[in-house]
Amino acid sequence: MITINASTHDNASLCEMIKQAKDDVKISHCLGERFLGVGLKDRYIEIDGTPGNALGAYLNGGSVKVNGNAQDAVGDTMNAGTIVIYGNAGDAVGYAMRGGKIYIKGNAGYRAGIHIKAYKEKFPVIVIGGRCGSFLGEYQAGGLIIVLGLCKSEKNVTGNFPCTGMHGGRVLIRGDVSKITFPEQVSVGEATEEDMNTAMPYIKEFCSLFGYELSEVLGSAFTAVKPNSANPYKQMYVEN
Amino acid sequence: MKADYLYPEFEIIRNEALCTKCRLCEKECSNGVHAFLPEKGILIADSAKCVNCMRCVATCPVHAIKIVKSGADFTYNANWTSDVIREIFKQSATGGVLLSSMGNPKPLPVYWDKILINASQVTNPSIDPLREPMETKVFLGKKPSTVMRDEKGKMILNTPPSLELSLPVMFAAMSYGSISYNAHECLARAATELGTFYNTGEGGLHQNFYKYGSSTIVQVASGRFGVHKDYLEAGAAVEIKMGQGAKPGIGGHLPGSKIVDDVSKTRMIPIGSDAISPAPHHDIYSIEDLRQLVFSLKEATDYKKPVFVKVAAVHNIAAIASGIARSGADAIVIDGFRGGTGAAPTRIRDNVGIPVELALAAVDERLRQEGIRNDVSLIVSGSIRSSADVIKAIALGADACYIATAALVSLGCHLCRNCQSGKCNWGIATQRPELVARLDPDEGSERLVKLLTAWKREIKEFMGAMGINSIEALKGNRLMLRGIGLSETELKVLGIKHAGE
Numbered sequence: 001m002i003t004i005n006a007s008t009h010d011n012a013s014l015c016e017m018i019k020q021a022k023d024d025v026k027i028s029h030c031l032g033e034r035f036l037g038v039g040l041k042d043r044y045i046e047i048d049g050t051p052g053n054a055l056g057a058y059l060n061g062g063s064v065k066v067n068g069n070a071q072d073a074v075g076d077t078m079n080a081g082t083i084v085i086y087g088n089a090g091d092a093v094g095y096a097m098r099g100g101k102i103y104i105k106g107n108a109g110y111r112a113g114i115h116i117k118a119y120k121e122k123f124p125v126i127v128i129g130g131r132c133g134s135f136l137g138e139y140q141a142g143g144l145i146i147v148l149g150l151c152k153s154e155k156n157v158t159g160n161f162p163c164t165g166m167h168g169g170r171v172l173i174r175g176d177v178s179k180i181t182f183p184e185q186v187s188v189g190e191a192t193e194e195d196m197n198t199a200m201p202y203i204k205e206f207c208s209l210f211g212y213e214l215s216e217v218l219g220s221a222f223t224a225v226k227p228n229s230a231n232p233y234k235q236m237y238v239e240n
Numbered sequence: 241m242k243a244d245y246l247y248p249e250f251e252i253i254r255n256e257a258l259c260t261k262c263r264l265c266e267k268e269c270s271n272g273v274h275a276f277l278p279e280k281g282i283l284i285a286d287s288a289k290c291v292n293c294m295r296c297v298a299t300c301p302v303h304a305i306k307i308v309k310s311g312a313d314f315t316y317n318a319n320w321t322s323d324v325i326r327e328i329f330k331q332s333a334t335g336g337v338l339l340s341s342m343g344n345p346k347p348l349p350v351y352w353d354k355i356l357i358n359a360s361q362v363t364n365p366s367i368d369p370l371r372e373p374m375e376t377k378v379f380l381g382k383k384p385s386t387v388m389r390d391e392k393g394k395m396i397l398n399t400p401p402s403l404e405l406s407l408p409v410m411f412a413a414m415s416y417g418s419i420s421y422n423a424h425e426c427l428a429r430a431a432t433e434l435g436t437f438y439n440t441g442e443g444g445l446h447q448n449f450y451k452y453g454s455s456t457i458v459q460v461a462s463g464r465f466g467v468h469k470d471y472l473e474a475g476a477a478v479e480i481k482m483g484q485g486a487k488p489g490i491g492g493h494l495p496g497s498k499i500v501d502d503v504s505k506t507r508m509i510p511i512g513s514d515a516i517s518p519a520p521h522h523d524i525y526s527i528e529d530l531r532q533l534v535f536s537l538k539e540a541t542d543y544k545k546p547v548f549v550k551v552a553a554v555h556n557i558a559a560i561a562s563g564i565a566r567s568g569a570d571a572i573v574i575d576g577f578r579g580g581t582g583a584a585p586t587r588i589r590d591n592v593g594i595p596v597e598l599a600l601a602a603v604d605e606r607l608r609q610e611g612i613r614n615d616v617s618l619i620v621s622g623s624i625r626s627s628a629d630v631i632k633a634i635a636l637g638a639d640a641c642y643i644a645t646a647a648l649v650s651l652g653c654h655l656c657r658n659c660q661s662g663k664c665n666w667g668i669a670t671q672r673p674e675l676v677a678r679l680d681p682d683e684g685s686e687r688l689v690k691l692l693t694a695w696k697r698e699i700k701e702f703m704g705a706m707g708i709n710s711i712e713a714l715k716g717n718r719l720m721l722r723g724i725g726l727s728e729t730e731l732k733v734l735g736i737k738h739a740g741e
């Protein structure tokens with residue numbers, strides 16, 4: 001593994017060094033450097049500190065681990081691979097993600113999992129350990145988002161307007177959702193056995209990554225949110 | 241019997257004396273207009289289903305068919321026009337938002353037609369393009385204002401990435417899904433042969449077309465359909481679509497019925513699922529955010545490819561373009577309010593946005609004033625209909641133009657404006673295999689090559705007449721233009737004098 005001290009390089013050369021490295025990379029003293037690991041298709045990158053926006057955008061394989069918080073647009077348009085964040089993530093995590101997995105120990109910001117989509121063997125998964133901001137899973141077209149709410153907070157597990165425009169995939173929310181308002185296009189109900197079977201490998205991986213007891217995580221009920229239709233806007237138009 | 245408020249807009253007239261009852265019209269019409277009555281031995285036509293695409297007219301071997309505007313029209317009214325009445329009927333019956341296609345057909349000013357081009361007489365000789373070399377080549381991308389030299393005084397060639405075009409015309413973004421596989425193949429092959437570029441649109445790039453990558457601009461829109469590392473690397477440039485002239489501020493929506501097998505593969509979404517492009521990119525709420533996407537795309541493509549940003553021409557376009565020029569983008573695409581579409585809400589298409597001529601003039605002027613014009617190239621689109629429009633656009637400040645409707649017309653589109661139905665009889669705006677097969681990629685690509693070859697000749701004629709032998713020398717050369725019948729405000733925005741001045 002190659003170790004790079006981020007504080008001794010500018011952003012562009014840091015990105016270039018990661019690209020050029022033939023081996024796994026460990027970055028220390030990271031402080032807001034953007035575009036780390038963009039488009040990587042193999043290898044492992046570990047980051048100490050706080051990477052900047054667009055961490056692992058267009059990620060095409062391999063894995064990224066952050067020992068700290070991440071900023072906005074983690075895993076933007078990601079196609080494959082794994083991103084693990086031992087802290088919180090900013091807004092728009094996993095924007096339009098098509099494949100791969102993102103695990104966040106803490107909270108996620110606004111628009112987590114917006115427009116994630118699945119295709120054939122590609123099945124994107126985002127697991128958020130804490131709570132998330134408004135517009136969770138907006139325009140979701142496929143894949144799975146799990147919000148565990150493993151944090152002490154007065155607030156709801158999700159912010160306002162979750163799953164607006166959702167037309168595919170599913171969202172699983174652990175704990176109380178009674179105060180959350182969902183839009184008309186989705187069905188909200190207790191997670192079925194099939195929902196839980198689909199989610200279980202990812203919940204287990206979350207527990208093993210971040211040191212939670214599976215029994216503790218499964219100790220609260222899960223709610224599943226699914227779209228009513230794959231074509232929610234069909235009836236709105238008349239040909240002219 | 242309940243009355244149908246919508247009377248047929250067109251009437252099919254068949255010359256029975258000529259008709260041989262070959263029934264080809266019946267086969268050719270995907271709308272089911274023509275039908276054969278065996279007991280009577282005649283062909284009849286249901287005019288209500290006709291969209292006036294003229295396929296039957298064009299294919300009838302004996303020219304026995306013509307389509308006319310139906311005489312059964314509402315009482316003439318310049319205010320409550322037939323269109324207005326029909327639209328109210330349609331909405332009253334369905335409660336639906338009106339959905340249309342192709343560009344704004346309303347009789348709003350076309351500034352291209354109110355601008356005239358100069359020619360040399362006596363004092364500055366014109367040039368004969370048949371004898372003299374004429375340069376129509378342009379480069380799109382940043383143009384550095386300084387030259388860097390090493391310690392020995394040799395130039396350091398570190399120019400930013402750019403595209404080289406043999407003429408200042410490219411094929412604009414039309415996604416696979418909105419148009420057919422064969423239409424895409426025609427555009428890709430023609431662009432390659434012509435030494436210019438075509439644009440994938442936001443629906444991804446079909447695996448078979450990766451081989452045309454060096455002539456391809458790959459688009460990234462808010463839905464990010466089909467966007468992945470290989471796709472970004474496949475193209476010669478990447479275009480971020482922020483907006484479209486036909487529907488500024490509106491997202492895209494390709495209905496699930498059009499997501500058939502191959503379209504599904506290219507978009508990388510399941511068959512039958514709606515392809516929804518949100519109105520904004522929800523990670524871009526500012527110029528700073530745009531800069532982030534520009535640079536994440538540059539990172540993903542190792543800073544080897546220019547990144548374009550496409551926006552619709554709207555009221556504050558000059559300020560918006562100034563922001564985009566500062567975002568790190570290499571080119572700005574401005575799409576005017578006449579730009580085409582595979583489907584857009586009628587009201588938006590016909591009422592939102594501004595003419596590209598005014599937008600272009602305003603943007604070019606603003607970027608010059610701010611001293612950042614050379615930081616970006618300007619590409620304009622939204623109803624560029626001829627080589628004359630191209631010349632006028634360049635003299636108003638554009639580096640190049642995108643054409644789409646003109647390219648489709650070249651392929652056989654008759655502008656019936658029913659793309660949204662997916663039943664295009666010309667094999668262009670459809671995914672039905674039997675209809676797509678009607679567009680022959682060999683013939684289609686050749687027609688496109690011929691069209692732009694003819695335009696290139698005409699462009700050279702214009703240049704020669706003006707005494708200009710390099711298209712670059714015409715860029716922003718507004719002294720070559722004069723307005724006709726324009727108000728002082730219009731002339732001021734266009735930055736041109738009135739004819740005679």
